[in-house]
Amino acid sequence: MNTAMPKCFKKESKPSKFCPGCGHSIVLKMLGQVIDDLNIQKKSFFSIDIGCSLLAWDFFDVDTIQTHHGRTVPVAWGFKRANNKAVVIAYTGDGGGYAIGLQNLIYASLRQENITVIAVNNTVYAMTGGQAAPTTMPHEITDSTPNGDFTLERPFFGPETLSLVAEGTPYIARGSISNPLILKNYIKKAILHQQEGKGFSFVEALSICPTNWKTDAKKSFEFLKEMEKTYKLGELKGD
Amino acid sequence: MKKVLATGNDAVLKAALDAGAGMFCGYPITPSTEILAGWAKAADKNKNLIFIQTEDEAAAGFGAIGGILAGKKAWVATAGVGNVIMQDPLSLAEGMRIPIVVYIAQRGGPSTGTVIFSQQEVVLTRKGGNGEGLRIVYSPGNIQELYDYVFKAFDIAWKYYFPVFILSDGYLGKTLGEVAFHQGKAMPSHPIMLNEHRAAAGHSLNLRNCYSLEEELGEVLKKQISDYEKMSEKVVEHEEFYVKDADLLIFAHGSVSQAAKAAIIEARAKGLRVGLFRPLTLSPFPIKESRKVVRGIKKILVVEASLGQFSDIIKSAIFGGTDAKYFEFFKPAEGITPEEILEKIEEYL
Ligand SMILES: Cc1ncc(C[n+]2csc(CCOP(=O)(O)OP(=O)(O)O)c2C)c(N)n1
Numbered sequence: 362m363n364t365a366m367p368k369c370f371k372k373e374s375k376p377s378k379f380c381p382g383c384g385h386s387i388v389l390k391m392l393g394q395v396i397d398d399l400n401i402q403k404k405s406f407f408s409i410d411i412g413c414s415l416l417a418w419d420f421f422d423v424d425t426i427q428t429h430h431g432r433t434v435p436v437a438w439g440f441k442r443a444n445n446k447a448v449v450i451a452y453t454g455d456g457g458g459y460a461i462g463l464q465n466l467i468y469a470s471l472r473q474e475n476i477t478v479i480a481v482n483n484t485v486y487a488m489t490g491g492q493a494a495p496t497t498m499p500h501e502i503t504d505s506t507p508n509g510d511f512t513l514e515r516p517f518f519g520p521e522t523l524s525l526v527a528e529g530t531p532y533i534a535r536g537s538i539s540n541p542l543i544l545k546n547y548i549k550k551a552i553l554h555q556q557e558g559k560g561f562s563f564v565e566a567l568s569i570c571p572t573n574w575k576t577d578a579k580k581s582f583e584f585l586k587e588m589e590k591t592y593k594l595g596e597l598k599g600d
Numbered sequence: 601m602k603k604v605l606a607t608g609n610d611a612v613l614k615a616a617l618d619a620g621a622g623m624f625c626g627y628p629i630t631p632s633t634e635i636l637a638g639w640a641k642a643a644d645k646n647k648n649l650i651f652i653q654t655e656d657e658a659a660a661g662f663g664a665i666g667g668i669l670a671g672k673k674a675w676v677a678t679a680g681v682g683n684v685i686m687q688d689p690l691s692l693a694e695g696m697r698i699p700i701v702v703y704i705a706q707r708g709g710p711s712t713g714t715v716i717f718s719q720q721e722v723v724l725t726r727k728g729g730n731g732e733g734l735r736i737v738y739s740p741g742n743i744q745e746l747y748d749y750v751f752k753a754f755d756i757a758w759k760y761y762f763p764v765f766i767l768s769d770g771y772l773g774k775t776l777g778e779v780a781f782h783q784g785k786a787m788p789s790h791p792i793m794l795n796e797h798r799a800a801a802g803h804s805l806n807l808r809n810c811y812s813l814e815e816e817l818g819e820v821l822k823k824q825i826s827d828y829e830k831m832s833e834k835v836v837e838h839e840e841f842y843v844k845d846a847d848l849l850i851f852a853h854g855s856v857s858q859a860a861k862a863a864i865i866e867a868r869a870k871g872l873r874v875g876l877f878r879p880l881t882l883s884p885f886p887i888k889e890s891r892k893v894v895r896g897i898k899k900i901l902v903v904e905a906s907l908g909q910f911s912d913i914i915k916s917a918i919f920g921g922t923d924a925k926y927f928e929f930f931k932p933a934e935g936i937t938p939e940e941i942l943e944k945i946e947e948y949l
Pocket residue numbers: 411412413414430453454455456457458481483485486487488489494
């Protein structure tokens with residue numbers, strides 16, 4: 362794996378403010394490599410949600426806006442509609458994407474908005490201290506599901522749901538930070554899909570939150586393996 | 601200038617097009633739906649106009665903000681409960697200095713209420729959101745003013761980078777009347793992000809909505825408040841009507857100010873010394889001007905179709921500047937006729 366810092370990283374803002382061992386850093390690094398590989402640093406518009414993703418507001422030397430919880434997707438398609446030469450990437454957590462912003466996400470996929478959305482699934486609302494998210498695993502203990510009570514019996518499956526509702530020729534995939542290169546490949550395909558004007562593209566990234574999970578590196582990756590049994594990896598839509 | 605017959609809603613649409621608006625996002629709600637449907641028809645004919653009927657008002661506002669960042673003069677229109685939901689993106693627009701233009705057709709509240717008229721969205725439109733209300737709010741009273749102030753709203757928004765509102769109501773939108781479309785020269789818009797500067801400077805623009813330290817946000821707000829205050833003197837507008845020798849001064853805004861004018865004309869015919877002070881900008885409010893006008897006035901009467909939302913602004917504006925007797929005539933969410941106002945004039949004078 363290429364361990365060098367991507368060229369599009371903003372050096373002044375490194376080291377970043379993500380907790381040590383945070384999965385967001387790996388997802389963003391893969392995104393950074395894709396931006397470099399495709400040479401799109403100067404024409405990308407990066408729109409981030411409120412959640413731990415907000416920490417990425419000055420992460421890249423790429424025009425970036427820190428939006429509002431759940432509303433990064435409409436800001437992204439609004440920009441793309443007005444400037445279709447831009448490469449528009451929306452970045453959100455699973456809470457922002459699948460709870461408060463779900464209807465915006467669904468309609469963006471229905472209207473075939475030609476943007477790329479990356480949603481980071483860490484099974485919790487990390488920024489607010491680890492409460493349950495739509496993706497919390499059944500009986501997972503979080504700040505708002507003590508003893509594993511109050512969880513959904515069946516968590517929310519983002520890519521699967523979008524595969525059912527998205528119109529046209531979307532690209533939809535789920536990767537994991539357990540295999541960053543495959544995740545990177547999905548992100549690259551999603552962005553190329555947008556550049557080819559094929560419509561909505563979506564990548565969910567399974568991720569870890571050692572801080573709220575209260576896990577060390579080993580336990581974090583063990584739980585990620587558990588998640589991968591529930592959330593199947595792979596491409597759901599696209600060529 | 602040649603006048604044509606048009607509805608208020610037609611005048612609003614024409615003004616936006618003349619001002620160079622290029623994108624509209626919206627969710628239908630009476631009495632602002634005609635704006636959405638009218639724009640859809642215009643966009644169907646002119647492929648340069650962008651139209652998106654969104655899934656809710658939040659998406660409409662945030663979508664328009666995205667378009668503005670990319671350089672389009674994007675705008676939205678809503679009413680009542682839609683105005684409540686729209687405050688979410690508008691609060692962000694205020695914090696990030698996004699020049700969005702917002703047409704509000706007030707309807708009765710709370711909640712779904714009624715669908716055509718009230719003046720109950722004064723506080724919401726001026727101060728909605730979890731901030732200080734650093735916005736410009738125009739309160740036009742007739743069709744010509746609808747055209748003039750919607751046109752002006754885009755210029756003011758792109759000149760000062762604050763959200764600009766036109767606070768109207770359903771009656772005004774549906775009224776048919778004469779209007780002159782002057783088609784003045786409109787301010788250009790330009791991309792805020794991914795602009796030529798980005799290509800030339802070789803570094804990116806990173807905009808934030810969230811701050812770690814009290815002091816950081818404090819500094820940002822200080823600058824915004826100072827910009828707002830500097831702008832205020834240039835933007836503030838009001839109208840005076842028969843105030844010179846008035847004993848009783850009426851304060852009213854929007855369509856109610858037109859009913860007040862009609863009442864004053866009748867009262868004057870009866871020899872009653874009554875006048876009107878009417879803010880055209882509810883934000884920033886003509887504080888200096890209202891303090892000046894109340895000097896020497898014996899009685900003040902505030903007339904509005906809400907329970908003192910407007911009167912509270914007057915009270916704080918003229919605080920300590922007058923010992924005039926203060927009367928209020930409120931009809932929350934109901935129309936107010938010239939006859940009713942004349943009755944009050946005769947009662948209090
Ligand atoms: C409208 C609104 N409601 C609630 C919040 C509080 N809040 C901030 S981040 C967040 C959840 C973030 O979770 P997620 O989207 O999963 O991102 P993560 O932090 O896990 O990466 C919430 C509820 C907010 N900022 N805005």
